[in-house]
Amino acid sequence: MLVFHVLALLLSLLWPTCTSSEADCQHLQDLDSAVVHKDGQVILAAMFPIHSKGVEQELNFMSTPDKRKCRGLNLRALRWSQAMIFFIDEINRNPLLLPNITLGYRIYDTCWTVALSARTALSVVSQPLKRNSTGACSSPGIPLVIGDSGSSLSIAVSRLLNLFKVPLISYFASCACLSDKKQHPYFFRTIPSDTYQASAMARLVKHFDWTWVGTFGADDAYGRTGIDMFTAEVTHLGACVAFRVIIPKVPTQQQIQDIVKMIRDSSARVLVTFATEEDMEPVLEEVVRQNVTGRLWVASEAWVTSTLISNKYPFLSGTMGFAIRRAEIPGLKDFLHSLQPFTEPYNPSAREFWETEFQCSFNTSVPVGSMADQVQYNRTCTGKERIQDTETIYNDVSQLRVTYNLHKAVYAAAHALHNLVMCQKQESSTEKQLCPDIYSLQPWQVIKYLKEVNFTNMFGDTVNFDKYGDPAGSYDIVNWQKGPGGRPMQFATVGRFDSSLPAKQQLILYQDDIMWPGGSKELPVSVCSASCQPGYRKAPRKGEPICCYDCVPCAEGSISNGIGAKLCCDPPELIFWCCRKVHNQPECTLCPEDLWSNPQRDSCVDKQIEFLSYTEGFGMALAATSILGVAATVTVAVIFIRHRDTPLVRANNSELSFLLLISLSLCFLCALTFLGQPSRWACPLRRTAFGLTFALCLSCLLSKTLVVLMAFRATLPGNNAARWFRPPQQRFGVFLCSAIQCAVCVAWLTTSPPYPVKNTWLYRDRIILECHLGSVALFCCVLGYIGCMAAFCFILAFLARKLPDNFNEAKFITFSMLIFCAVWIAYIPAYVSSPGKFTVAVEIFAILASSFGVLLCIFAPKCYIIIFMPEKNTKKYLMSQKGGR
Template sequence: VRMLMSRILVLLLSLLWPRHIFSEEDCRRWEDLDSAVVHKDGQVILAAMFPIHSKSVEQELNFTSTPDRRKCRGLNLRALRWSQAMIFFIEEINRNPLLLPNITLGYRIYDTCWTVALSARTALSVVSQPLKRNSTGACLSPSIPLVIGDSGSSLSIAVSSLLNLFKVPLISYFSSCACLSDKKQYPYFFRTVPSDTYQASAMARLVKHFGWAWVGTFGADDAYGRTGIDMFTAEVTNLGACVAFRVIIPKVPTQQEIRDIVKTIKHSTARVLVTFATEEDMEPVVEEVGRQNVTGRLWVASEAWVTSTLISNKYPFLSGTMGFAIRRAEIPGLKDFLESMQPFTEPYNPPAREFWETVFRCSFNTSVPVGSMADQVRYNRTCTGNERIQDTNTIYNDVSQLRVTYNLYKAVHAAAHALHNLVIQEDRAEKQFCPDIYSLQPWKVIKYLNEVNFTTVFGDVVNFDKYGDPAGSYDIVNWQKGPGGGPMHFATVGRFDSSLPEKQRLVLHQDAVVWPGGSTE
């Protein structure tokens, strides 16, 4: 009996005793959350989110075996450019002796596949990074004090809601929904793209300027599209115009839904169509518009698609389109950096390999790289690795319209300036020559983000108002056909600046506008 009781006691103690006294294999997460596609170590890490793929592949769940790692498809060359540009900006900062001297920034870049679920997963990954300690218990792991992203407003809403729980700031380069200015819901959200409050006001003033009294409206089926169109409608009706219809574009529309949308356009007497949507939302609509040969309409595009070369070059009948674009910049050295990307160089970059296979239409005779999220496609031709990006002309290496990329530049530099000022203050407070950068707390960064105020090398002031927003400044862009039937040209024909007095905000060079059909009057 004593022998039996002893065995039972040992069994009970083994169940109650902390599991960590046994092997580490006995205690681990169900699944590794970290899905960074590109990363490089540093003393401080900036995490960033980009929709490097445009959609997630649906998984079949049988609940009898471990689900496969989520896959994505549709390589987004524009977002790939953003992700590579982030690396370029960080390396520039690391070479700058005046900004974060003696501190090396690293990065973890995540592919969110334009999917809320993957964006939320990334947020969880950032706040659950494993920590390494030395023999004295001091932290050796680099801190991740903030996140840069996400691209879409719905994605940023999900990410910010999660990061709020841990007081981690989020700086977006492309999420413009006015809803994100609500500091009660999103107290740690900042952005370098203007709030759509300004864009809706600018669009309404454009309509009034030209005397358009009867307009149709389109919005994407998300926070960005619905909120944007509702704000525009309120503004434009106050200015005396009327809205003929309000159409919401489904995120995954059926062909019948697209035909119904175009039917609304054809049957309406409204000749001016105002949109709040992305290029992914708009493409199936304008494709059907072209197929049915619907002409004689003027499209007013929001900033999310007004400089889309994907749409402008594919659908030349949209010549005359107008819209509001965020400020652009010419960034020296970026094009050379983008074109220097290689498929098998360090830091290892799975999207670079996929870019190679997609653009050069060839396949490498190697296995799919570990960590790749791509749904693999095989080509008959073998890649040599000696193909040259310089010989291609894609959205990836097109640096003629660096607008979102410039917003990303501002976001990365705003983060660096905030961290720089935080480190200086920590150094002074503790009278240390070398502050403990491994213990940077995200909540401390927020104070310095609120105080950010610097001028870029391109002459633009970067700061945030009490809502975490920048001033509303836009170029007014007009789509004009290139000479001899060349690619569509985005001509700047005016500007809107919310920081100026009311009557000076909208400036338009009407004689420079080309209307649908090619008329200048």
């Protein structure tokens, strides 16, 4: 139908007829007689949905289309149309704004339909032709249009007016698509773009941790674009959309039932809507019928201040939403009360309002205008009924929000025209042509001045347009609260949003003032999955949104305690800077290197420090063994001291024997240094003590072996080698061998000594305190030197094991070195494979085993003879054995 309207009107526009008579200039008639109009030097056109529904008409191209017919008087839009007249009268009375210029107006009823809005746009650009002062036919200029109320309507109107370069200033079309200057180059508006509202709604939802929300949108550009932008924003912030519903413009009962069933079955308790009150009403009626409660509605600016819905559906208490800024306009209420059904200029909707409101009929032939079906009431209207005695949406000025936007639009147009009038003409004729003539104004000449509009109105707000023709995003956050004593629903302002402020201060919320559904002060919860308890993390479910998840325990070494980064604020009303908890961690947080998770996985505690201690059982056993070794060595020394004059002790080089016993005692004591917590002094002590004591021990054994060999060679004729292995030379040999090891240890301690370290890589749940070797090369030198001495001693003792002599020590040294080497060779794989503190235990065990091996192999046979076989510890027995040989 819209295409038929456009084609018919464009054809008439392209071939207008104009003859010499003025009557012939009336060829193009106004398509809509039910227009409120008043002449002026400059005429502004305005579009309002004074009726909410249009009546379909048949177009056959064989007869002139009938005048439009509509039904469903919209009292809110009627108030807007009257406010338009009030504002223009104000401007005409203002001597400082448009001096000597009178504004006129033509107010059209678009009936909330796209087809009739497009028809209105064509009516604006095809005004009745009249003969001007030069004798030519022309149309009175309408430099701009104010309207339309809805986004879909404004899109259709804007596209038509673009063809004629007529600017359009909307007071209620918020669709972000209208900011596209390629498609709508001459579109301006005083209501913020839904880009701001969608972003603010998403941030509001995120602030309250509503991660599972349903969305509703009207089946038009406003609804679809709005929920698409909201979905993108809220998804970016980590929340999810449970469902997306498009409300048909003319829904069937089954469609409405299906929508409400989706609401009832969904776990989403927060419902975000981008729709008008006309779109929402059938849904809300079905919600009441099916008794669906416990939902929080987040309304867009199109119905968040709808008195019609708030009074009709009290169960919607707690509803929140973003409302455009309001103002109290002085004198407007009295002007609304002055409406009369038959005053000039004649307003056909005034009669309809009068008859509908006062339930009476006028006995007059004056047409009722665009009303589809005139209802006849039994009572006759007197015309003296008082509007101020009624309480309707028409005269309710408590929430002047759209009306305030209309005020901005009218005054923006007036300021643009004022700047055009004040254009300073320069001397050159070329520059004179830059200033349009207000009395023969063309629409395209106003666009430049509209873009430059920038003024502060009587309410202190700055009115201007950005490069997209949009104002700054400014909203009040409104909360529906039940009035005391059964009074009507109240719209409480609980916050605000202002895109002109710094990002951190744009959204402000007074949370203590909010009343939630059912009159509760407890914040409602709307989630797909309940928040995970401390110690658990979110595990997404396959094929489902990220907001639907299972809670699984954190792994060892990681925690989740429900406390994320804290955002602090001053003042505390700034919701994005308030100190608050961030719940539901998607991942568990790893504990620092020196901490570990507790069994509940909700906090990090100090890791268990592990080292081989004296107090634990294994450490006590090793310490006791070490002390036992010292005691055994001392016992042997006591036995040797008491029998130092016996042949057996004297024959086995008592001086080296006592020195060996001292070194063995030190070896046993050296094992104790490996017990306890490693420290800066303990680590160097245990390593150097080990190297020096075993070097001393092996030096003594090596000297003993050489003495045995030299003693045998000294019995041969002419051999005087024994003189090189007398006690002074033996002591020097022991000192020299020990001094070499001592020099290596000194170099080790001065260059890169051992030091304590915390081993955190071996076990994740505990820290092993151990001694780092420092210089590995010097440690290898210490071990290598001990190994070389042991091997050399073993070889010499093995060669002398069968020398004919009584109590030959060579075979005992051979056995001792065999045990020594076997222990330390086995120590290497055991040390590498032992974890943690057991590496220290293996080392202590090797020290004790090798020390006991030397002690028992060399001294046990001698002590046995000294104590239990004293008859063999005589010079006679020794000599007899030699003689037998």
